[in-house]
Amino acid sequence: QAQDTDPAIYSCAxxxxxxGWRGILDFGLGYVSDDSLRFGDYRGLEEEGFxxxxxxxxxYRNLQGRYFDLYARDLGYDSRQLTxxxxxxxxxxxxxxxxxxxxxxxxxxxxxxxGVGSDNLTLPPDWVYSSNTRGMxxxxxxxxxxxxxxxxxxxxxxxxxxxxxxxxxxxxxxxxKKDGTRALGAGLYFNNSTILPAAIDYTTNQLDMxxxxxxxxxxxxxxxxxxxxxxxxxxxxxxxxxxxMPEHQAFRAAMEPDNEFYKFNLxxxxxxxxxxxxSGQAATGRLxxxxxxxxxxxxxxxxxxxxxxxxxxxxxxxxxxxxxxxxFARLNHGFSFTARAKLDERDNKTPVDIYTxxxxxxxxxxxxxxxxxxxxxxxxxxxLRYRAHRVIRLSxxxxxxxxxRTLQAVERSEETTLWGEVKVNPVASTQVRFxxxxxxxxxxxxDQANDGSLPDHPLMRKYNQADRDRERAQIDLxxxxxxxxxxxxxxxxxxxxxxxxxxxxxxxxxxxYSVNLNYAAGKKVNLYAFWTQDxxxxxxxxxxxxxxxxxxxxxxxxITTLGLGLSARINEKSSVGFDYISADSKGDxxxxxxxxxxxxxxxxxxxxxxxxxxxxxxxxxxGYKLYAExxxxxxxxxxxxxxxxxxxxxxxxxxxxxxxYEVWYFRVQASYRF
Amino acid sequence: DxxxxxxxxxxxxxGANQCMACHREGREEAAHEIFLTPMGISDSENSPFADxxxxxxxxxGPSNSHRSRQExxxxxxxxxxxxxxxxxxxxxxxxxxCHDDSTMMHWPGSTxxxxxxxxxSCHEVHxxxxxxxxxxxxxxxxxxxxxxxRSETFRASSHPLRFGEMTCTDCHNxxxxxxxxLLVNSNVNDTCYSCHAEKRGPFLWEHAPVSEDCTLCHNxxxxxxxxxLNQRSxxxxxxxxAPGGHASTGYTTDLAEDSFQQRFMLGRSCSNCHAQVxxxxxxxxxxxxx
Numbered sequence: 001q002a003q004d005t006d007p008a009i010y011s012c013a014x015x016x017x018x019x020g021w022r023g024i025l026d027f028g029l030g031y032v033s034d035d036s037l038r039f040g041d042y043r044g045l046e047e048e049g050f051x052x053x054x055x056x057x058x059x060y061r062n063l064q065g066r067y068f069d070l071y072a073r074d075l076g077y078d079s080r081q082l083t084x085x086x087x088x089x090x091x092x093x094x095x096x097x098x099x100x101x102x103x104x105x106x107x108x109x110x111x112x113x114x115g116v117g118s119d120n121l122t123l124p125p126d127w128v129y130s131s132n133t134r135g136m137x138x139x140x141x142x143x144x145x146x147x148x149x150x151x152x153x154x155x156x157x158x159x160x161x162x163x164x165x166x167x168x169x170x171x172x173x174x175x176x177k178k179d180g181t182r183a184l185g186a187g188l189y190f191n192n193s194t195i196l197p198a199a200i201d202y203t204t205n206q207l208d209m210x211x212x213x214x215x216x217x218x219x220x221x222x223x224x225x226x227x228x229x230x231x232x233x234x235x236x237x238x239x240x241x242x243x244x245m246p247e248h249q250a251f252r253a254a255m256e257p258d259n260e261f262y263k264f265n266l267x268x269x270x271x272x273x274x275x276x277x278x279s280g281q282a283a284t285g286r287l288x289x290x291x292x293x294x295x296x297x298x299x300x301x302x303x304x305x306x307x308x309x310x311x312x313x314x315x316x317x318x319x320x321x322x323x324x325x326x327x328f329a330r331l332n333h334g335f336s337f338t339a340r341a342k343l344d345e346r347d348n349k350t351p352v353d354i355y356t357x358x359x360x361x362x363x364x365x366x367x368x369x370x371x372x373x374x375x376x377x378x379x380x381x382x383x384l385r386y387r388a389h390r391v392i393r394l395s396x397x398x399x400x401x402x403x404x405r406t407l408q409a410v411e412r413s414e415e416t417t418l419w420g421e422v423k424v425n426p427v428a429s430t431q432v433r434f435x436x437x438x439x440x441x442x443x444x445x446x447d448q449a450n451d452g453s454l455p456d457h458p459l460m461r462k463y464n465q466a467d468r469d470r471e472r473a474q475i476d477l478x479x480x481x482x483x484x485x486x487x488x489x490x491x492x493x494x495x496x497x498x499x500x501x502x503x504x505x506x507x508x509x510x511x512x513y514s515v516n517l518n519y520a521a522g523k524k525v526n527l528y529a530f531w532t533q534d535x536x537x538x539x540x541x542x543x544x545x546x547x548x549x550x551x552x553x554x555x556x557x558x559i560t561t562l563g564l565g566l567s568a569r570i571n572e573k574s575s576v577g578f579d580y581i582s583a584d585s586k587g588d589x590x591x592x593x594x595x596x597x598x599x600x601x602x603x604x605x606x607x608x609x610x611x612x613x614x615x616x617x618x619x620x621x622x623g624y625k626l627y628a629e630x631x632x633x634x635x636x637x638x639x640x641x642x643x644x645x646x647x648x649x650x651x652x653x654x655x656x657x658x659x660x661y662e663v664w665y666f667r668v669q670a671s672y673r674f
Numbered sequence: 675d676x677x678x679x680x681x682x683x684x685x686x687x688x689g690a691n692q693c694m695a696c697h698r699e700g701r702e703e704a705a706h707e708i709f710l711t712p713m714g715i716s717d718s719e720n721s722p723f724a725d726x727x728x729x730x731x732x733x734x735g736p737s738n739s740h741r742s743r744q745e746x747x748x749x750x751x752x753x754x755x756x757x758x759x760x761x762x763x764x765x766x767x768x769x770x771x772c773h774d775d776s777t778m779m780h781w782p783g784s785t786x787x788x789x790x791x792x793x794x795s796c797h798e799v800h801x802x803x804x805x806x807x808x809x810x811x812x813x814x815x816x817x818x819x820x821x822x823x824r825s826e827t828f829r830a831s832s833h834p835l836r837f838g839e840m841t842c843t844d845c846h847n848x849x850x851x852x853x854x855x856l857l858v859n860s861n862v863n864d865t866c867y868s869c870h871a872e873k874r875g876p877f878l879w880e881h882a883p884v885s886e887d888c889t890l891c892h893n894x895x896x897x898x899x900x901x902x903l904n905q906r907s908x909x910x911x912x913x914x915x916a917p918g919g920h921a922s923t924g925y926t927t928d929l930a931e932d933s934f935q936q937r938f939m940l941g942r943s944c945s946n947c948h949a950q951v952x953x954x955x956x957x958x959x960x961x962x963x964x
Contacts, residue, residue, distance in 0.1 A: 013696060193947045542912045
């Protein structure tokens with residue numbers, strides 16, 4: 001450093017010493033023009049009307065390094081966020097955060113069930129039972145709106161202490177609570193099924209601690225993560241709308257059980273020489289689950305069937321070992337070599353027992369063993385990068401991914417990937433990058449697991465365990481003719497072929513084109529535009545039996561996204577901004593049996609969003625902000641559209657509809673700056 | 675450590691006084707806001723403005739010549755400029771000279787380091803709030819090199835990035851070199867479980883691909899189909915299940931009109947009945963219906 005420098009020479013009279021409090025508080029009103037659950041999704045603005053619009057940030061600094069930062073956003077909405085941190089930048093920091101995330105999971109949903117929000121759903125006393133939905137004559141009069149809304153609340157609290165120059169200790173606690181209602185399919189009664197408004201009441205507490213040491217040539221960190229999940233609704237009971245006989249009148253499902261996970265990890269890095277770096281991490285953890293089992297059935301006739309154990313005593317060990325090394329050698333030109341090895345293991349030690357299956361809660365049928373799956377992943381890679389000249393860099397490498405599974409059709413799969421890349425910078429303002437990779441996955445013999453279920457077609461190959469050839473190409477062009485202006489063109493293509501799968505996924509292709517433009521005239525004007533088109537195709541073959549003809553399913557999703565906008569400083573007191581987004585998608589599905597079939601109506605979503613804002617400072621302290629947003633959304637989905645709650649005779653649904661809306665949102669805020 | 679190269683031979687100016695005379699508030703190239711950041715606290719032993727350091731030139735290198743003008747009237751550049759006038763490795767070496775704590779231990783050899791991404795491509799150290807630390811602004815930094823991901827966030831089903839309720843670094847650590855896809859945890863599932871702990875199990879009846887890799891069925895960045903699914907069911911499920919009967923039937927437009935077959939393809943399709951697709955803890959739940 002500058003030990004030979006006289007600090008007095010470097011004392012800075014012109015440096016600005018910001019001390020004390022400063023910030024900006026924005027307060028006012030927002031107005032939403034129409035009711036729309038989809039517009040309210042994640043925003044918390046689902047109902048027409050006025051909302052308190054409260055934002056702001058507050059800061060404190062002093063010259064000794066004490067600080068405090070507070071950021072508040074959307075405090076008047078259900079999507080509010082608040083984060084705070086403060087401390088002394090050389091010694092310690094305390095942190096606090098609060099966030100709420102509202103989400104809607106269905107639109108136009110209704111239900112005849114009573115007790116929504118509880119774990120016991122009943123039917124109205126005058127319910128008319130029927131074996132098909134059209135015979136449920138009291139259905140229409142029993143329906144009421146059932147919003148499928150969840151709300152996630154996240155509390156963060158933590159701190160960091162730096163001590164003894166090279167040491168620091170960090171501890172963070174997070175509690176996530178998620179409650180609300182979701183749709184849950186419940187198909188227990190012969191051919192009939194019911195879609196239920198099922199209550200959610202999740203709490204996850206997580207503690208994350210680490211002790212770190214940093215030296216001139218290396219760092220070490222020892223950490224602990226403990227995560228504890230608690231479900232306030234461990235089961236769901238519902239009245240059967242299809243039949244009222246005593247043995248059929250109610251069913252029960254198990255909800256997600258409580259679980260506990262903890263992990264210890266050790267990370268380290270060491271610079272052997274300035275040119276050789278080694279880093280690695282090792283982690284070992286355990287996940288357990290031991291919720292008391294429900295009886296086999298709610299049907300009193302079989303509810304005392306003996307269980308092999310009262311709870312699962314589920315236990316699995318996880319471990320990760322990760323080592324990477326980088327050798328950087330400067331020969332005539334830049335040359336670097338990186339090698340990595342990684343082992344990731346999931347060792348499921350859950351005890352295996354025999355469980356009787358009570359079909360439709362009426363018939364004890366087959367006995368089945370549970371199947372605790374384990375796997376082990378190995379990954380080895382080596383990359384070589386060589387800057388052959390100031391304008392060109394050549395790179396290449398190989399990756400070997402091996403996976404061992406238990407209790408599945410394929411015990412071991414091995415995938416080798418080779419890749420190469422050329423990066424050319426003919427001039428400082430231009431870069432072209434061209435990358436190709438090719439991978440080949442070979443699997444061991446495919447032996448269908450004999451787990452007591454109906455066996456798959458003997459030629460079926462599950463795509464995650466199938467032989468596969470994959471080719472990928474990527475081209476990027478970055479061109480910045482001036483400091484103000486930049487263009488980026490990107491192309492990506494991936495083709496996967498499942499070479500030995502006569503039944504199952506045959507091929508999938510993924511293609512994307514992008515154009516990005518940016519123009520920044522100093523700090524006063526910024527313009528941007530982007531356009532992306534994605535095409536995702538897949539083909540699969542399946543067959544109803546070994547004797548029947550196979551059928552071919554084809555899917556194609558095309559998504560086009562266009563965005564443009566500007567932000568500009570009009571003068572010293574005013575700024576304006578505009579953003580526009582259009583995102584359209586079309587999903588084509590066709591299924592061809594022995595006869596040519598008509599394709600299904602395309603799935604469509606069309607999103608248009610435009611936002612404009614104007615900020616003005618009236619004087620040193622006061623100003624105002626104006627904001628307007630328009631969003632239009634249109635969607636078509638033949639799988640749910642027009643069905644209502646009784647459109648499928650054997651399934652009582654909640655009548656989801658594809659969302660469609662056109663909403664304006666206005667916001668006016670006064671700003672106080674201090 | 676002092677940066678290498680020609681600038682070691684160059685001459686330092688006489689501190690930030692010289693720099694701030696031109697880069698003061700109100701000028702086009704104003705840099706005064708650095709004093710609103712932790713970097714600008716001169717009493718902090720880690721600040722570039724701490725006693726014994728070279729103020730602005732701690733990062734920008736010896737730049738005394740930048741005060742003079744060349745024959746064409748322009749000024750010579752400072753020793754280090756955080757743009758394409760200075761090689762990325764030289765820029766990053768300046769940053770890493772101080773930011774060498776445990777959070778950066780896996781940076782050497784990481785994807786972004788090897789792709790020659792400059793620290794200044796994402797971080798703005800003169801800004802009172804670095805955009806890389808702001809939920810909405812951070813995304814724009816990431817999307818400038820990952821344009822497809824921006825498009826994915828506008829799909830019909832996506833994580834709430836565009837609303838600022840999540841951001842890229844909730845799942846990815848751009849400084850990490852050891853985890854796949856620069857994830858914050860060692861594998862995909864552990865990353866997803868940090869918010870979706872209810873799917874962690876272990877369940878009595880597991881669905882094998884669920885415990886293996888969430889991305890076998892979901893696209894975390896966004897999808898045309900509900901719940902971030904890669905495809906629409908029943909076709910998604912039929913890529914792996916062919917036991918005969920209803921699970922293997924080719925559901926055509928004709929069958930969509932058939933009152934018996936509708937339940938297998940309309941509404942929630944396979945999930946009309948097999949809703950516990952992430953696993954069931956019910957003793958009679960082997961078929962994931964309860």
